[in-house]
Amino acid sequence: FPGIESLSPFLYPHLETLASYFPKSPVLVLDEPQELRKIEKELRADLQESTGRQKPREPFLPTAEAFYISLAELSTAQDLPVVELSALNLSGDPAYIPFPLVTEAARPYGGRLREFLADLQGWHKKGEKIVLVAPTAARRQRLSGLLRENDLDGSFFESFAELVGENPEELPVPYGHLSLCLGELSSGFSLPALGFRLLTDDDIFHTGIAARKPRSGLARDGRAGYPQGWHPQGGYPALRVHDFRDLNVGDFVVHLSYGIGLYLGLKTLETQAHPGYPLGATRGDFLEIEYADHDKLYLPVDMINMVQKYRGAGSAPPRLDKLGSSSWEGVKKRVKKSLKEMAQELLKLYARRQLATTTPFDRDTQWHQEFAAAFEFEETEDQQAAIEDVRGDMEQSRPMDRLICGDVGYGKTEVAIRAAFKAAYDSSQVAVVVPTTLLAQQHFQTFKARFAPFPISVDVLSRFRSPREQKEILRRLQEGTLDIVIGTHRLLQKDVVFKNLGLVVIDEEQRFGVRHKERLKQLRESVHILTLTATPIPRTLQMSLVGFRDLSVIDTPPADRLSIRTLIRRFSERVLREAVDNELSRGGQIFFVHNRVESIDSMERYLRRLFPEIRIAVAHGQMLEKALERVMVRFLDRKIDLLLCSTIIESGLDIPAANTIIINRADRMGLSQLYQLRGRVGRDRLQAHAYLLVPGEDFLSAKAKKRLQAVLELSTLGSGFRLAMRDLEIRGAGNLLGAQQSGHIAAVGFDLYCKLLEEAVTELKGEKVPEKVETKVSVNADGYIPRSYLPDPKERLMIYKRLYSIQEPARLEEMEKELRDRFGHLPPPVERLVQTVQIRVMAAPLKVLRVERSNQHLTLTFHKSTPLSAARILELAGKSLDLRFIGEDTLQVKLSSPRWETVFPEVKNLLQRLESCATVT
Numbered sequence: 001f002p003g004i005e006s007l008s009p010f011l012y013p014h015l016e017t018l019a020s021y022f023p024k025s026p027v028l029v030l031d032e033p034q035e036l037r038k039i040e041k042e043l044r045a046d047l048q049e050s051t052g053r054q055k056p057r058e059p060f061l062p063t064a065e066a067f068y069i070s071l072a073e074l075s076t077a078q079d080l081p082v083v084e085l086s087a088l089n090l091s092g093d094p095a096y097i098p099f100p101l102v103t104e105a106a107r108p109y110g111g112r113l114r115e116f117l118a119d120l121q122g123w124h125k126k127g128e129k130i131v132l133v134a135p136t137a138a139r140r141q142r143l144s145g146l147l148r149e150n151d152l153d154g155s156f157f158e159s160f161a162e163l164v165g166e167n168p169e170e171l172p173v174p175y176g177h178l179s180l181c182l183g184e185l186s187s188g189f190s191l192p193a194l195g196f197r198l199l200t201d202d203d204i205f206h207t208g209i210a211a212r213k214p215r216s217g218l219a220r221d222g223r224a225g226y227p228q229g230w231h232p233q234g235g236y237p238a239l240r241v242h243d244f245r246d247l248n249v250g251d252f253v254v255h256l257s258y259g260i261g262l263y264l265g266l267k268t269l270e271t272q273a274h275p276g277y278p279l280g281a282t283r284g285d286f287l288e289i290e291y292a293d294h295d296k297l298y299l300p301v302d303m304i305n306m307v308q309k310y311r312g313a314g315s316a317p318p319r320l321d322k323l324g325s326s327s328w329e330g331v332k333k334r335v336k337k338s339l340k341e342m343a344q345e346l347l348k349l350y351a352r353r354q355l356a357t358t359t360p361f362d363r364d365t366q367w368h369q370e371f372a373a374a375f376e377f378e379e380t381e382d383q384q385a386a387i388e389d390v391r392g393d394m395e396q397s398r399p400m401d402r403l404i405c406g407d408v409g410y411g412k413t414e415v416a417i418r419a420a421f422k423a424a425y426d427s428s429q430v431a432v433v434v435p436t437t438l439l440a441q442q443h444f445q446t447f448k449a450r451f452a453p454f455p456i457s458v459d460v461l462s463r464f465r466s467p468r469e470q471k472e473i474l475r476r477l478q479e480g481t482l483d484i485v486i487g488t489h490r491l492l493q494k495d496v497v498f499k500n501l502g503l504v505v506i507d508e509e510q511r512f513g514v515r516h517k518e519r520l521k522q523l524r525e526s527v528h529i530l531t532l533t534a535t536p537i538p539r540t541l542q543m544s545l546v547g548f549r550d551l552s553v554i555d556t557p558p559a560d561r562l563s564i565r566t567l568i569r570r571f572s573e574r575v576l577r578e579a580v581d582n583e584l585s586r587g588g589q590i591f592f593v594h595n596r597v598e599s600i601d602s603m604e605r606y607l608r609r610l611f612p613e614i615r616i617a618v619a620h621g622q623m624l625e626k627a628l629e630r631v632m633v634r635f636l637d638r639k640i641d642l643l644l645c646s647t648i649i650e651s652g653l654d655i656p657a658a659n660t661i662i663i664n665r666a667d668r669m670g671l672s673q674l675y676q677l678r679g680r681v682g683r684d685r686l687q688a689h690a691y692l693l694v695p696g697e698d699f700l701s702a703k704a705k706k707r708l709q710a711v712l713e714l715s716t717l718g719s720g721f722r723l724a725m726r727d728l729e730i731r732g733a734g735n736l737l738g739a740q741q742s743g744h745i746a747a748v749g750f751d752l753y754c755k756l757l758e759e760a761v762t763e764l765k766g767e768k769v770p771e772k773v774e775t776k777v778s779v780n781a782d783g784y785i786p787r788s789y790l791p792d793p794k795e796r797l798m799i800y801k802r803l804y805s806i807q808e809p810a811r812l813e814e815m816e817k818e819l820r821d822r823f824g825h826l827p828p829p830v831e832r833l834v835q836t837v838q839i840r841v842m843a844a845p846l847k848v849l850r851v852e853r854s855n856q857h858l859t860l861t862f863h864k865s866t867p868l869s870a871a872r873i874l875e876l877a878g879k880s881l882d883l884r885f886i887g888e889d890t891l892q893v894k895l896s897s898p899r900w901e902t903v904f905p906e907v908k909n910l911l912q913r914l915e916s917c918a919t920v921t
Contacts, residue, residue, distance in 0.1 A: 028080040030071070040071055104565070106188030106203045116204050117150050123197060124152070124178070131163065133183045134201040135791045138824040140180050143201065147178065154178030184791045202795070205822055247797065252310035252318055253289060254752055258297060259321030259328030260310060261289040266793045268784065269298065283829070284784045285800065292322040301784075301800040302777065302840075308752060332756065339760045356526060361394045361426045361502075371421050371454065375414060383411040386552040390419045390530060393550065394503075400528040406554030409679065412532040413443070415554075416505045417450050419530050424456045424483040428502025432486040435508050436648055437462045437625070438632060443486045443507070451484070461487035461496075463625045506531045508676075534676060564682040564690050568708050571664065571693040573610060579691045580611060580642065583660035589635065590642045591661040591680055595669070597622050597646060603664070604644055615639065620646040647673065649680055659688040666692035667704040674711050773863045775843045779853040779907070781900055783833030790823055803837050812841055835904050842911040846918065851907070856898055858907060860891045860914075872917035 030036055047068070074080060109116040123130055132154065134140035140156070147153055155177070157163040163181045188199040247253070253263045267288050286298040287307065299307065310318060321328045379387070386404050393400035406412045420430045432447070434440045444460035451458050459482055461473050476482035480499030485491065504527055569575045583590050594603045597620050604618055617640045619631045635643050638657055643649075647669075661681045666674060674692070682688030692708060694700060700708075762768075785796045799819070806812050816834055820826060826834065843851055847866040852859045862868065866889075873891065882894040895906055 026080060028074055028082045030082065030084045032086055033071075033084045034086070036071060043068075044070075101191070103189045103191060106190065106197075106199050108187075109204050111205055113146065113204070117146075120152065120178075121150075126195070128195045128197055129177070130154075131179045131181055131196075131198045132201070132204075133181050133185050133188070133198060135182070135184050136789075136824060137182065139201045139822075140182060143180055143204070147180075152178060154180045157181040159183065186792060186794060201822075247309050247794070254308045254310050255289065255297070255299070256306050256308075256752065257328075258289075258291065258323060259331070260318045261291045261297065261320060264288040264290055264296075266301075266797055267298065268787070283782055285796065287797075290320070292320040295323045297323060301797075302804055302836075303774075304797075304801050304804050305774070332752075336756045336760055339757050340764065344764060356399050357397045358399050358502075358526065358528065360397045361422055361428070363395060364391065364422070365425075367425060367454075368422065371450075372418065374450070374453070377411070377414075379414075380411065380554070380556040382406070382552075382554040382556040383415065386412075386415045386554055387418050389550070389552045390415060391422065394419065394422055394528055399526060400530065400550070402529070402550040402552060403531045403533065404552050404554065405533055407534055407557070407679070409682065410554045410557065412534075412554065413446060416507075416530060416532060417447060419503060419528075420447070420484055420505065421451070421454075421456070423503040423528070424451075426502070427500065429477065429480065429482070429498050429500050430484040430503045430505065431491050431498070431501060432484065432505040433491050433507065434486065434488060436621075437464060437488055437628070438648055439507065440464075440486050440488055441629070441632070447484060447486060456483045457481070458484045458486070461485055461490055463488075463490075464629050501527055503528045503530065508533055534672075534679060562682065562687050564678055564688045566678065566690045566692065566712055568666070568692045568694065568712060570696055575691065575693065576607075576610060576662070579660055579662055579689065580614070582689070584614065584641060586686070587657075588660060588686070589638065589640070589655070589658040591649060591658055591677075592642055592644045593647060593649070593661065593663045593677055594644060595647050595665070600644065600646070607642065607644060611642070614641040616642045616644060618644045619648060621648045647677065649677070655680070659686050660691070661689075662691045662693060664693050665695070666708065667694045667700050669707075671707045671711065674707065678711070773844070773847050773849065773865070775840050775848050775851065777836050777840045777843070777851045779836060779839065779851060779858075779900075779903065781832040781836050781904075782829060783831075783836045784829050785833065786827060786829055789827055789830060803833070804840075806837065806841060807844065809838070809841055812838055832900060839904075839907055839911070842908065842915075846911070846914055853895075853903065856895045858893045858895055858903075858910070859886075860893075860910075862889045862891070864889065867918045868914060869917050873914070 107119075120130070132143050134143055144154070144156075157179060158181075160181060160183050163179060185198075185200050186202075188197070188203045190197040247263060249263060249265045251263050252260055254260055265288055267286050268283060269286050270283050285301045287301065287304065289297045289299060289307075291297060383406075386406070390400070390402060390404075393402055404412050404415055416432065420432070423430050432443060434443055440460055440462045441464060444458065447458045457476075459473050459476070461470060465473070473482065473485065474496060477485060478497045478499060490496070506529065580590055592603075592607065594600050600618060600620060604616065607616055617631050617634065619628055619635075621628075623631075631640070631643070634640050635658075636655060643658075659681045661677060663669070663674065663677055669677070678690040681690060692711065694704075694708070785799060787796075790796050790799065803812075803815060806815060812834070816826070819830065819834075839851055843860070846868055847863040848860050849863050850859070850861040852861075873885075884892055886892050893906075893910055895903055897903070
C-alpha cells in the first residue's frame with residue numbers, strides 16, 4: 001500500500017502534538033547533544049534493520065520510525081526553542097548562539113577567616129553580587145555575626161526562591177551588597193562574567209578531614225608528610241575516608257564481605273524490636289546498596305568501614321555481585337593467589353633494599369641552616385615536612401628511596417636542592433637526572449645560583465655541551481672534583497663513572513624508557529634515590545601506596561598562587577585571537593604546543609599569517625642543540641612573544657612571564673602530559689590561562705573525553721595527586737613490575753587490591769597477617785544524624801565515616817567540638833551517636849567483639865586475643881554482685897536502669913574498670 005507512512009499523523013495524531021502536553025510553550029534542553037545524536041543514529045539504524053524484516057502481508061502497519069520523533073523534528077516541526085548543554089564548548093553550527101557559562105569553584109578557606117574577610121571586602125569594593133548560603137538558621141546567624149563584627153551586613157532570605165523572586169532573569173541582589181540565604185548546597189561557585197559569587201558555610205568554615213598535628217624533630221620512620229586521610233602504618237592507603245566525599249548515588253562500591261554493589265544513598269530507617277532487644281524500635285542511618293537481581297543490602301553506618309568506593313582499571317563498569325553467593329570469596333581467592341607471584345618479586349626487591357647499607361650522612365650543621373636561610377621564599381608546611389623526611393632518610397644507613405609528589409610549582413626542586421647540599425657537604429657526588437635537555441639547562445641555572453656562595457661545584461651534561469666539554473665533565477666526575485652533575489639519561493650510560501656517588505635525584509621518572517629504569521633500579525640498591533613528580537604514573541603510585549617506596553606529598557600551594565583557568569575549545573581563528581590578544585595586552589608571553597614536528601612549519605606559517613605583528617619562534621627536539629638553546633634564551637629574555645613548540649617544554653620549565661598556553665590536539669595527549677603542560681604557566685601571581693584545542697566532539701574517543709573532563713574538573717591548586725588517582729580509573733593501574741595491564745584491580749577495586757597484595761607479601765615473609773578486631777556496639781541508643789541538623793546526605797556520610805574511623809578519645813573530643821562549631825548545638829540523637837562511638841573507642845583496645853544491651857543487662861563478648869587478665873576480672877567480679885561470666889569469653893553486668901542517661905555512664909565506668917585489668921605488655 002503506497003504512502004501508508006503519510007497516514008500516520010491521522011492514525012497517531014499524538015506524535016504531532018507533543019508540545020500540547022505542556023501548559024505553555026516548553027523549552028527543549030539537550031544535554032550533551034553530540035552524544036544524543038550518536039545514540040539517535042544507532043537507534044535509527046536498528047529500526048531500519050527491524051522494519052526491513054516486516055512481512056509483506058502487514059502493509060497497514062506503519063513503519064517503526066513513525067512512532068518516533070527525531071531531534072531535528074522536535075526543534076523544527078514542534079517549533080520549540082532549543083538550549084544545548086555541553087561540557088566541552090565545541091559546537092560550530094552557525095545556527096546556534098554560543099553562550100559560554102564559565103564557572104569557577106569557590107575557594108575552600110578551611111576556617112581561615114582573615115583570608116575570607118579580606119577577599120570578601122575586595123569583592124565588595126568591586127561591586128560584585130555576593131550570596132552566602134547556610135543550611136540552618138543557627139549557622140546563618142553565625143555568618144551574620146561574623147559580618148557585623150567586621151562592619152559588613154547583608155539581607156536575609158529564607159530560601160533560594162525568595163532570593164530569586166518572581167523574576168528569575170534578574171537577581172535582586174544589588175551590586176556591592178551581601179545576601180545571606182538559607183539553602184542546601186555542597187559547595188559554592190562564581191560566575192566571573194556576571195560579577196556573581198556564591199559561597200556556602202562549608203566553604204568558609206570547614207577545616208577538612210583532620211587538623212594536621214604539629215611536628216617536632218626529624219621524621220625517622222619515613223611516614224611524615226602524608227596527605228590527610230593517609231594510613232600511617234601498613235603501606236596501603238586509608239583513602240576511603242577521603243573518597244567518601246566523592247561518593248555519589250549511582251557509584252560502585254566494594255563491600256569486603258559481599259563484593260561490588262551500586263550505592264543508592266543514605267537512608268534513615270526504623271528497626272523493629274525483637275525478642276533479643278525488647279527495648280522498642282530505634283532509628284538509624286543505613287547505606288542502601290544494590291546487588292545483582294536488584295537485591296538490596298542496608299548497611300548500618302557503624303559498619304561503614306566495610307565499604308570502599310570502587311576504583312577499577314579502565315572505563316568499563318564492573319559486574320554486580322550476587323548477595324548470598326560464594327562467587328565474591330572465589331574472586332578474592334583467585335586474585336590473592338595470582339598476587340603471590342608478584343609479591344615474591346616485590347619481596348626480593350624489597351629485601352635487597354632492606355639488606356643494602358650505605359654510609360649515613362652526618363647531621364645538619366650551621367652551614368645547612370645558612371643554606372636553608374638563603375631560600376628566597378618561605379617554605380610551606382608540606383614542603384618543610386618533605387625536607388625533614390628526606391633529611392631523616394639520608395641520616396640512616398639504609399639507602400633512601402623516596403617519592404616526592406607535589407603539584408607543578410609547589411617547591412619540589414628546593415627539596416632536591418637541600419638533599420643535594422647535604423650529600424655534597426659530606427663529600428658525596430650528586431646526579432640529577434631529568435627527561436629533557438631544556439629542563440637540564442634550567443635546573444643547572446637554578447642549582448648554580450643556589451650553590452654560588454658555597455664551595456660546591458655544579459655542571460650540566462647534555463647535548464648543549466660540545467664533545468670536548470662532555471669529556472671534561474666525565475673526567476671530573478671520575479676524579480671526584482665535580483660535586484653535582486645535572487643531565488638527561490646520558491648520565492645513566494656506562495661511560496659515566498662516579499668516584500663517590502651518594503645521591504641520585506630523578507625528575508619525572510615516568511618519562512624515562514624501560515632500559516633507563518632498569519639502570520635506576522640497580523642504583524636503588526646502593527645509593528640514595530629521590531624521585532620528584534607532579535602526577536605519578538599508576539605503577540609508581542602503586543609502589544608507594546603498598547609501602548615499597550616512601551612517599552611525601554606537597555599539597556599546599558605557595559602564597560598568592562592562583563589556579564589555572566582551563567578552557568576546552570574547538571580549534572578556530574576566533575579562539576586563537578582571543579587567547580593571544582588577551583595575553584599580549586597584559587605584556588605576557590604564550591606557549592603554543594603543536595606536537596607534530598612534520599607539520600610544525602605549516603602551523604608556523606599559519607600563525608604568522610594570522611598574527612603578522614607579533615614575534616614568533618619555533619622550538620622542538622629535532623633542532624640542532626645550539627639553535628634550540630638560542631631560541632629558549634631569547635624566549636627567557638622576552639624577545640619572543642609566542643613560542644610554537646613540541647612537548648619538549650613539558651617538564652619543569654619555569655618562565656614566569658608566560659601565562660597562557662595553547663595546546664593543539666589536546667585529545668591526543670595523556671592526562672599526566674596535559675597536566676604537566678598546563679603547569680608551564682601560572683608560576684607568577686597573575687591569572688594563567690590554558691586553552692585545550694580539539695578538532696570537534698565527533699572526533700573524540702570516550703577516553704579522550706574523560707581525560708579532558710578530568711583536566712577541566714581538577715583545575716584547582718594541588719590537584720596533581722588526585723589527578724593521578726583519576727588516571728588509575730581511566731587508564732588502569734597495570735602490573736607493578738611491568739607494563740602488562742592487570743584485570744585484578746577491575747575484579748576487586750584498587751583499595752582491596754592493595755590490601756590483598758600487602759597480605760600476600762606479609763604471608764611470604766613468614767609473618768602472620770594481623771587479625772583485625774572490629775567492635776560492634778548494639779546498645780539501642782537511637783543515635784544518628786538527623787536531616788534537620790545536617791541536610792546534605794554526602795556530608796552526613798563523611799561525618800559518619802570520620803566518626804567510625806576514630807581510634808583515640810582525644811580525637812573524638814576534637815570531632816565533637818568541630819560538630820558544635822560547624823553545625824551548632826548537638827541534638828539528642830547526635831549526642832547519643834557520639835556517646836556510642838565513645839563506647840566503641842574505649843572497647844576497641846580491650847579487643848571487645850560486641851557490646852550489647854538487652855533489657856537491663858549489658859553483655860561484652862571478648863576476642864581470644866584480649867589483653868584482659870581473667871584473674872583480675874574474676875577479682876573484679878568478686879567485688880560486685882552485678883558482674884558475672886556467662887561463658888568463657890562473655891561478661892554480663894546488670895544495669896541499674898534502662899534509661900540511656902543512666903546506661904551510658906555505667907557502661908563508660910565499666911570499661912574504665914576493665915581497662916585496669918588489662919595485661920601490661
